[in-house]
Amino acid sequence: MSRKIIVGAAQLGPIARSDSRRVVVGRLIELMREAKARGCDLVVYPELALTTFFPRWYFEAQDEVDTWFERELPGPDTQALFDEALRLSIGFYLGYAELTEQGGRVRHFNTSVLVGKRGELIGKYRKIHLPGHTENEAWRPFQHLEKRYFERGDLGFPAFQAKFNEHQGIFGMALCNDRRWPETYRVLGLQGVEMALIGYNTPLHYAQVPEHDHLQAFHNHLSLQAGAYQNGMWVVGVAKAGIEEGCDLLGQSCIVAPTGEIVSMCSTVEDELITESCNLDRCREIKENVFNFELHREPDTYRLIVETKGAIKPL
Template sequence: MREIVLGAAQMGPIQRADSRQAVVRRMIDLLEQAHGRGCTLVVYPELALTTFFPRWLMDWAEVDDWFEREMPNPATAPLFDRARALGVAISFGYAELTPEGRRFNTHILTDRQGAIVAKYRKVHLPGHSEHDPDRAFQHLEKRYFEPGDLGFPVWRLPADMGGAVAGMMICNDRRWPEAWRVLGLQGVELAILGYNTPSVNSQQGEEGLEKRLYHSELSVCAGAYQNATWAVAVAKAGDEDGHPLMGGSIIVDPDGFVVARAETEADELLVHACDMDATRFGKTTIFDFARHRRIEHYGRICGQTAATPPAG
């Protein structure tokens, strides 16, 4: 059995005034809980170190305060040190400012010795780039981040993590089947995803939390099933300075079934022992891509962006 004991470390709200150091202490508390329950990998949310700052229009000097210029850094070093001491791999998201001045919504993964072994930058940025007076609140990811430039790679994890093939996505990526399929075509066995999703649709307030949670879970379960992979989707949730984020963190098996689900919008740990060999049946039967894919008919997927209905 190639097993990863997976911890999904949902985080409650992070307020605008909360320091990185205070947040990291919460992350370490969750890590300690995970170690006590036998976890070998702990996954935290998107933008795990800060509040969801794209909800505000800010000048650039203030924006840069939300970004990390190196990783690890003095604020996050205690998390890396504790993970290394416990022998637990970690994965979390943050706002990345590169030495060249580029800004990305980023997620990383370490090995069990605390070394960063994988980095992903969010491709499908939602929202808008300029202030929108018609929205109930702003969602300025297109203003503060560039689309990711690393594609959707996968990584072969070390033997002490089952030699699993892992890939990463962030938040809105989960809604795009193309992202899942690119990972699936590389044999992904564990899809890691963090998110910060508002509980309210800024353009359609009547949508309701129930529907938003359903769509999130539907996307992850479908992606896991259609690519025969384990998936973990981890939220930052709760009321951030009057702006609620939904929870709904889940761990999903390769048949698309939820095997663990968060019950709160607070700091909460989900744990499940995931056998990477459970992905084999789907990958060698209904989703045996080599036998069943018909790429001669898929040209539109990479040949156009906007939908083009027939005339008439």
């Protein structure tokens, strides 16, 4: 069998603090048009793709923070992206900062959405593994205040059945730091996800452990490749890259096969599109063999691991 979907990973170069949403959306549309011209059914953008990575600054006034958030999607500045997707008949994944009201209070999330080729919302994900810190730490060369500006996601790791061409597949989403945690892929994998879409903004400098700076690219690919292989799924990891407002961001956006092999990778730190024809049926090579959960894991053993919170005790 062959259920092929052509996917475009649309890496973004730096976004200036002064760049308007309209300017950024224009760049997204150009990448979308290129993706369509190259036969793509789905295009994947990075985390917080509509703005610069604003958590690198400390803001005291909440009103100032809220200017970076979208109160509706599509909104006045993003409607053009949805309209173009409908015109081109192409789906997309988009990371953005979400401001919403729930239960009479305003909430803030680091969010991604999966949009169908008719412009319809297929699914939403809110980032669970928030990195960084909550207070201004002057010793850092730049801040990483995701814990201050966002709440932990409350939607779990859902799986979505979707069709971006004649073939139906099962898709999942995650954001940035989520990709480092094996639970992300395993929860998606246990739901049968065949392709995980993951946007990220990753600085090359890790302030807490700078001796690991040279490992940032290695750890990025290690996480994406291990998650793909151990769960038998395609993984599309898409970066914001380059020197953005003085912060050097990792690029190397890539598409990883269910075997864990990188089959396509960006070669610049600018706006760049890579594409791959991904056969979703290749997931079976892993799911039905080396990582066949039902065949190779006794149900009682798995229950024991869960009930003891991972501390496996002697029987």
